[in-house]
Amino acid sequence: ACGTTAQEPAAEEEPAADAEPVAVRTAALKGPTAMGLVRFMSEVDAGNLADNDYTFEIYAAPDEITPLIAKEGVDIAAVPANLAATLYNKTEGGVRVIAINTLGVLYICELGDTVRSVEDLRGKTIYASGKGSTPEYGLQYVLEKNGLTVGEDVTIEWKSEHAECVQALATAEGEAVAMLPQPFVTTAQAQNDKIRVALDLTEEWDRVQTGDETSSMITGVAVVRSAFADENPAAVDAFLAHYAESVDFVNENVADAAQLVGDYDIVPAHVAEKALPECNIVCVTGEDMKERLSGYLAVLADQNAEAVGGAVPGDDFYYGA
Amino acid sequence: MARAGERGTEKDGRLRTWAARLACVAFWLVVWEFGARAIDARIILVGPLEVLARLAELATTGEFWASVGVSLGRIGVGFLAAVVAGTALAALASRATVVRELLAPVMGAMKAVPVASFVILVLLWVSSSYLSMVIALVMALPVVYANVLEGISQTDPKLLEMCDVFGVRGWDRVRLVYASEVLPYFRVAVTLALGLSWKAGIAAEVIGLPDFTIGEHLYDAKVYLDTPDLFAWTVAIVAVSVALEALVKRVMGRLMERWEARP
Amino acid sequence: MARAGERGTEKDGRLRTWAARLACVAFWLVVWEFGARAIDARIILVGPLEVLARLAELATTGEFWASVGVSLGRIGVGFLAAVVAGTALAALASRATVVRELLAPVMGAMKAVPVASFVILVLLWVSSSYLSMVIALVMALPVVYANVLEGISQTDPKLLEMCDVFGVRGWDRVRLVYASEVLPYFRVAVTLALGLSWKAGIAAEVIGLPDFTIGEHLYDAKVYLDTPDLFAWTVAIVAVSVALEALVKRVMGRLMERWEARP
Amino acid sequence: MGGTAVSAGSQTGGDLALALRDVEKDYGAVRVLEGASANFEPLRPHVIMGPSGAGKTTLLRLLAGLERPDAGEVMRGADVRLGMTFQEDRLCENLTATANIRLPHGYLPDELLERFLAEERAAMEACGLPVDARPVRELSGGQRRRVAILRCVLADANTLLFDEPLKGMDEKTVDAVMAFVGPLVAERTVLWATHDERELAFFENPVLWRVEDGHVSTC
Amino acid sequence: MGGTAVSAGSQTGGDLALALRDVEKDYGAVRVLEGASANFEPLRPHVIMGPSGAGKTTLLRLLAGLERPDAGEVMRGADVRLGMTFQEDRLCENLTATANIRLPHGYLPDELLERFLAEERAAMEACGLPVDARPVRELSGGQRRRVAILRCVLADANTLLFDEPLKGMDEKTVDAVMAFVGPLVAERTVLWATHDERELAFFENPVLWRVEDGHVSTC
Numbered sequence A: 001a002c003g004t005t006a007q008e009p010a011a012e013e014e015p016a017a018d019a020e021p022v023a024v025r026t027a028a029l030k031g032p033t034a035m036g037l038v039r040f041m042s043e044v045d046a047g048n049l050a051d052n053d054y055t056f057e058i059y060a061a062p063d064e065i066t067p068l069i070a071k072e073g074v075d076i077a078a079v080p081a082n083l084a085a086t087l088y089n090k091t092e093g094g095v096r097v098i099a100i101n102t103l104g105v106l107y108i109c110e111l112g113d114t115v116r117s118v119e120d121l122r123g124k125t126i127y128a129s130g131k132g133s134t135p136e137y138g139l140q141y142v143l144e145k146n147g148l149t150v151g152e153d154v155t156i157e158w159k160s161e162h163a164e165c166v167q168a169l170a171t172a173e174g175e176a177v178a179m180l181p182q183p184f185v186t187t188a189q190a191q192n193d194k195i196r197v198a199l200d201l202t203e204e205w206d207r208v209q210t211g212d213e214t215s216s217m218i219t220g221v222a223v224v225r226s227a228f229a230d231e232n233p234a235a236v237d238a239f240l241a242h243y244a245e246s247v248d249f250v251n252e253n254v255a256d257a258a259q260l261v262g263d264y265d266i267v268p269a270h271v272a273e274k275a276l277p278e279c280n281i282v283c284v285t286g287e288d289m290k291e292r293l294s295g296y297l298a299v300l301a302d303q304n305a306e307a308v309g310g311a312v313p314g315d316d317f318y319y320g321a
Numbered sequence B, C: 001m002a003r004a005g006e007r008g009t010e011k012d013g014r015l016r017t018w019a020a021r022l023a024c025v026a027f028w029l030v031v032w033e034f035g036a037r038a039i040d041a042r043i044i045l046v047g048p049l050e051v052l053a054r055l056a057e058l059a060t061t062g063e064f065w066a067s068v069g070v071s072l073g074r075i076g077v078g079f080l081a082a083v084v085a086g087t088a089l090a091a092l093a094s095r096a097t098v099v100r101e102l103l104a105p106v107m108g109a110m111k112a113v114p115v116a117s118f119v120i121l122v123l124l125w126v127s128s129s130y131l132s133m134v135i136a137l138v139m140a141l142p143v144v145y146a147n148v149l150e151g152i153s154q155t156d157p158k159l160l161e162m163c164d165v166f167g168v169r170g171w172d173r174v175r176l177v178y179a180s181e182v183l184p185y186f187r188v189a190v191t192l193a194l195g196l197s198w199k200a201g202i203a204a205e206v207i208g209l210p211d212f213t214i215g216e217h218l219y220d221a222k223v224y225l226d227t228p229d230l231f232a233w234t235v236a237i238v239a240v241s242v243a244l245e246a247l248v249k250r251v252m253g254r255l256m257e258r259w260e261a262r263p
Numbered sequence D, E: 001m002g003g004t005a006v007s008a009g010s011q012t013g014g015d016l017a018l019a020l021r022d023v024e025k026d027y028g029a030v031r032v033l034e035g036a037s038a039n040f041e042p043l044r045p046h047v048i049m050g051p052s053g054a055g056k057t058t059l060l061r062l063l064a065g066l067e068r069p070d071a072g073e074v075m076r077g078a079d080v081r082l083g084m085t086f087q088e089d090r091l092c093e094n095l096t097a098t099a100n101i102r103l104p105h106g107y108l109p110d111e112l113l114e115r116f117l118a119e120e121r122a123a124m125e126a127c128g129l130p131v132d133a134r135p136v137r138e139l140s141g142g143q144r145r146r147v148a149i150l151r152c153v154l155a156d157a158n159t160l161l162f163d164e165p166l167k168g169m170d171e172k173t174v175d176a177v178m179a180f181v182g183p184l185v186a187e188r189t190v191l192w193a194t195h196d197e198r199e200l201a202f203f204e205n206p207v208l209w210r211v212e213d214g215h216v217s218t219c
Ligand SMILES: Nc1ncnc2c1ncn2[C@@H]1O[C@H](COP(=O)(O)OP(=O)(O)OP(=O)(O)O)[C@@H](O)[C@H]1O
Pocket: D027, D028, D030, D032, D050, D051, D052, D053, D054, D055, D056, D057, D058, D059, D087, E130, E134, E137, E138, E139, E140, E141, E142, E143, E168, E169
């Protein structure tokens, strides 16, 4: 599922041309957005990639990445899609998006077998986490497009953590479902095999696209500091090339990639092995990225401009498009 | 003792203390402003001027006051329950060793069980709207309990013997002896617990995200990277805490003065 | 005073207190076990037997002890820094009104600024590995400061006058008068702050997830819905906290006894 | 081991009995009483003397039930209601003199309070105490002592224990205090520990006790 | 407004001067001293008497610098080093008697400590005090008082203020204490507030002062 564009070969040639290695510091959030990077990281650790001086750091909290970008402590970061737009707005164009790295990872889960379509959610309580971010707007969008009004037809109870959604699901008295992201769905299923995946929100999103609307659900993107990109375009392109290779590897060699994911302490290998195919890991760049991401951000901005930091980012947000 | 003639100077003195306090606050605001300018990363640190402007803006909205009211109400209930229960339990524990020993592990657990584990159990019983109430209670209870218990155990045994001999018991003993001897401990307990409860209660709101609460706004400000909002809400939180503390201190001081001046 | 002949009974008494304590702990364990059976939802509440079994298993791994050690070390440093700084600042504040007034807003802020706002600023300066250290410090500092300051201000003015007349100043005055009068306040402060710091430190680790820390394991247990692990780690956290508190109390008691018994 | 602290209404003299039988008391290595026996006749003044550190205070504390004897028996009649002036003042420092004196009465409803306040004020004036709203921590040493004495004699008690009550007062003050206190204590059992033989003169037909070398004896 | 608390080394008599000039002092509505003047000749004993509440303690506290006069001047020579026995004992309850007596000396290195401890023990024995490791809260009233007196006289001071030091002690104990204290205070300035005229006999050629009606006067 890797939508790598045609610029790949060009990118590979360039670093050889100007052989000045640049320090590229990369930060990723623990979770699916970091999974596509594992092959890249292991190649660097093995010393197989010497065109630039790459370093990686995986963080647990988004809180840590924001100050790093502000302090110019990292050059490239994998972050949630709406955070990228927010960062762009709040730093007045200080970051640019270079690639989409994860499409939708949200699933509606239930204990039992009552939900087959979005319509079946009518009258249910949905436990969900990720208020103010992709999950909230994605869920809301899908529900509304299917004619369900939040607060009337369905109730959403927001929790701050995925684990609490599962616990709420386990103890809920009425009819309840939970919206969970991968790889957490796999984790939860490992603990409780009665948990069933009822709906794939990414599919449901695509299903309600009509006419000229061509957005898709996007979870994570990679951003680069604009200053860094201006100074070292070659390094960014080289990074993207390695990244694309890494994503291809991960999608094609699930078992090996899962082992790496486990080694880098992102999620345990056995969870990763089941979850990787469901995580929609991609590496979409250039025009394609711009089209899909701008559509998605427009949907978000439509619901709440704050979600993208006040306004839809301008064209300069999209690197290489 | 205040003489009639001293009234004037006393008022002067009070004005001066207020001036001094304001000067101190101003000092820190200046430090903050310079810090913000030095760091120059608006996404992380916003100067006080901008924050105050944002705060002033927020203060004109009804939602601001509604949120402050709701948060204050819930956390306040938890806190007051903790003060009452903590004092009562400390009184019981000071009299019966078995109560003290039975409570020891509970208080130890309350002090040490991390919120991450605790939330699971709490959410089993109460809706997340009341999480902040429970967390505020759990935070304040051991503080009040430990301080009051220590205060009781530090009460002058000579005065207690005196009460024994004169047969002063029960409520009279509390009123006449303990009140004065435990009060300093109680005062520290209440001021500390107030701050801790308030903060922990807000943190619980950030976890539970109930509607129209300060915690929800803080969460929103954070996920939207709306740093001025984040700081404005933070300042509001600190201001409420400081105001409450001052109020509690003043009320307790007044009550004490009144009580002491009885003929 | 202990006579030689009383040694025996004293030891008996100590045994009996320990027995009583264990009985109390056992009582709560039984309550817990019954609670767990009544609720019967293993994903949320696990009984003590299972938890203890899991804990015993964990305790045989090196990682368990390494994690406890790392967490304890970092949080301990923050806590000790808070005790030292809090005491020193309280001493300064008790002597100079300007210090007291300058510190008032800072302490107010420390007590009230929610972690959600604070983390951003802290992470600007320190790596997330040291977040727990800073949070433990910030948590303990106002507790120690407020208690010690109140203790100093409650020190018998008659004894202080006596020191003035005899020219007992500086360290001697601290050693001979303040030590004994402030100690009860200090003792409450330290026991309270210990629990609060420990808990807040772990919470900070849950945010920052530094490797080989209790917070990381707690987080893992939670996201993997591993309730027995979650409870086992929670029990470990409470146990460490209770043990530390007992240790601190005993050491302080010993020191005090020694100090008092000087000829 | 261990004596009986207080056995109520024994045969030693009706309801107001106050007696020791073969009492031993020591504090750690310090031996204070060794086989002390005494029978304090009710409704009479008893003056207790003895060197400093001999055990006068210990004796009074035993009788008040504040200490338990190591051996022997302390007997106190069932109807004994105690009042005591301790060797130290033991006042509630933050309360006014009147509030301190009223302390043994606990809570009084308004009208009783008014009456008692008037009584207190008269007593304080008779003893030369200032009547104002100052907390007792602001009174002079002798003034505080008088507050402690008044608290004791105005208490609703029939047995009064005084531990060096008049120390720290000048002769004139002492005379004023005793002129007021004398009639009030005439109908009660009074135990009066002192170092000053002249104080014997304040009582009519007192029993003089000596505490020395672990024994209590009349002379 | 407000008098000068202490002006060092004035013309009133060299370095050990101790004097009041036109001192006024009141506590709120209570007028204690109104224009009191006195000059306490150095290296002599001064006995201060007066009714309870007249202002003896206030006078000593003014001289010790613990109170500021409302008007007038309190003069204390530059070389005055004070020792004081307060009206209350003001002991550190949790410390032993020896630690309390040693308190004015602050920290002593080991060998000095040994020497001073021996001195203390001798003093305590001379005054009939038990020498053991009990904290002073376990001593009898008269014993505590003696600890306070010894703390004062063994301090490295040349001017000693005593506020009713002997109260609460029997005659024999008083004699023992004064036999020990007398020689020690002979070469120092002594101010001795008391209610008991007999105490005059302990001093050679003392000056007798009366505090009354807001004035301080020799008789
Ligand atoms: N709590 C205590 N612990 C140890 N020893 C004590 C305690 N109380 C009193 N003593 C000792 O017991 C003895 C008797 O003390 P007590 O107070 O009865 O003497 P007293 O006759 O009242 O003397 P004084 O006239 O000085 O008040 C003294 O030697 C004293 O040191």
